[in-house]
Amino acid sequence: MTSPAPTAATAGAPLPAVAARDITKRYGATTALLDAGITIAQGETHALVGRNGAGKSTLVSILTGLQRADSGEVRFAGEPAPALSERDAWRRHVACVYQKSTIIPTLTVAENLYLNRQGGGLINWRSLRRRASDLLDEYGVDVDPARVAGDLTVEQRQLVEIARALSFGARFIILDEPTAQLDAAAIERLFDRMRQLRDGGVTFMFISHHLQEVYEVCQTVTVFRDARHVLTAPVADLPHDELVGAMTGDAGALLSSGASRASVSSEAPTVLAVDDLRLAGFYEGVDLSVRAGEMVGLIGSGSSGKVALAETIAGLRKADGGTVTVAGSRPKPGSVPSALAAGLGYLPQDRHREGLVPLLSVAENATLPIAGKLGPAGVIAPARRRAAAQRMIEAYDIKTSGPDQPVNALSGGNAQKVVLARALSNDPKALVMVSPTAGVDVRSKESLLGAVASAASGGTGVLVVSDELDDLRSCDRVLVMFHGRVVREVSRGWADADLIAAVEGVNAPVEGAQVQ
């Protein structure tokens, strides 16, 4: 009884691959985890979900030995976790594919795979490449080991990281939001691979904001909320709304906002028109139009050219031919200021890189495009800026300590709300959004999409470019792009399977969808 682990082992009961009990971790005044725990059985794929700030990342860093818990214990297959300094011992137990890449972009794939274990003495590059190539073959990863890792796609990079993790002998792998940057087809391939590895006895902990993926690939789900463990249940027994309820603390209908918007009259003027737009290598002959007050979705795989199309409309790229018309005027191709002046709002794909100035305050970030209206002759009156920002914080439900808080201190969902507030601050006639809810938790997603829907109700034409079906539910119609062309248009009320089939290029005859 004094040593439960050996007793359990002799009893023949399968030990959990990982058991973390009563973990508490504090950073100064904030409690990141409070008596939280997770137990993951051997060979299962276990989802960990929770809103931003629920303590998921802290648990990951404790389970991977990057941080020490203030109290509580971690056991791997019954054995106590090694000391923090023993990196090699940790890596034999657990491996993690972090959101942030742990690949060194300037080195080759082979060297990344065998970093710091290239072998003693003189490195034999040829044999290193051969070992890397064997390893990649073993896990069916189709990447040339001699390539520079920085040139890999996100998908290839993740596969390389997974192969590297397995090569340490770890049979427990944490995937921290692996799907956030992948397109639908790549996600499906990742899931296939996860299932294969699971069949081979690999245990996964899977973190995602997309609950659909949890249902698709996981057997068990654990929910964290506000630094505590809320529930652990088999996925099959847990209805969708209960899971959302556990995450948010109240059961509620998900993403109902905007779905009930009145449909747009055919009298409404066209605010965004794209006519025969072409850009070699990305898309060709694209026509689309968005009326005032209408929400139009655009979905397609990563290679469909949808993002390049959105960037062309926003003036970030210059098309080879064709025209973009915004509210009746034609902005100069390839000029962002001209597109803005014509009345276009744009929500970029990568909010960190293109959307926000991290060190500036919420107020400054939110009011960048309307700075000219905050005072005479280019002077920005601080009081007016604060007031404008305060109005936005209230209107978009941005959780911040105030307009003066630096924007990099906000959570992902709230940072995205700032970007949206800014895109809408100019009262654009047309709004183009790319992956507006990527990396955003469920509740923030709802308020983001609600804000978009109310902007549409106010007469803005909205083009939502996204892979996320939830983003597209409130759209009046959804266009599907495939290999650079718009191949199909479906109106509201589409079935998920039909849309995905069209995105994947599976041409099954579909009821209720009109083929263009």
Add this chain to the structure above:
Amino acid sequence: MTGSQTVAKPPAVVPPAPGARRLQLARFRDLALVPAIILLVIVGAIIDPVFLTQANITNVLQQQTELSLLVLAEAIILIAGKFDLSLESTIGLAPALAVALVIPAASNGLGTEVPVALAIPLCLLTGLAIGAFNGLLILRFKLSAFIVTLGMLIVLRGLQIGITGGQNLFDIPQSVLYLGNAVWLGLPASIWICGGLFAVGILALGFFRHGRSVYAIGGNVDAARAAGIRTDRVVWIVLMIGGLLAALAGLLMTGRLGSVASAQGDGMIFTVFAAAVIGGISLDGGKGTLFGALCGVLVLGLINNILTLGGVSAQWIQAIYGGIILVALILARVTSGKAQD
């Protein structure tokens, strides 16, 4: 299913082709400066027949030995993702301190008259200590490497002036002069030393685990740490090696000139950075090779020599030299095809 597979294929199959081509280019980028060096040799030979004489070539090489040791040090430090501006002061202070401790007060020494045999160890130890102190400030106290080493550059220069009273030291012990003067197998010892150290460096950084970890740290320090590399320790050692190499460069320079000038090394750091960047070392870390850096040194040395031989007036030589550095950077940018950062 078949449909989804046809979608899946293109992104997986298409990229390797351009990737493979890029890889070959990357291999050649190492040799990118070799044509430039050949071109400069031809230009030199046309401008003045003296250029190709053994005496002149030896002279060019020997003059570049001190610079090349500093570039070697700076290149390793840059690859590790750090900065060291203080090298140009170390090259003066290390020999000045060692010599001042050894020579009598009458020759501007400190009057301690430490045994002469200790001069060289003292000099190298000073360099090592400076690197270790830089490491302390940068790694333990988490200060910006740029500002720390800029501060050290000024402090060390000031220390040298304080110790020597702003005088040049002439009464140099024979042992200190030896390395910068000696001729081994028909070539100055400094060229052998320099070539040997570069060979060791190229081997260590290209073919040894600890050397590769320097690239890993400069490329992505978090990933390197996650791979079990003791990043702080490696960077610290790299900074100490940097100080050591600068002190050795100081010894060579002292020996070659026969004295320790009060401004020894002043302004050299700009040339060091120019040579490193022309040689393909990224200021962002993790990129570049020591062979490339060596080529960068040779290009600058040849240009300098050709300008002198070509009779360019001394008043203009600096402006032209600076202009050529800029042109070389532009050419390196054009030939490598990638933005310099």
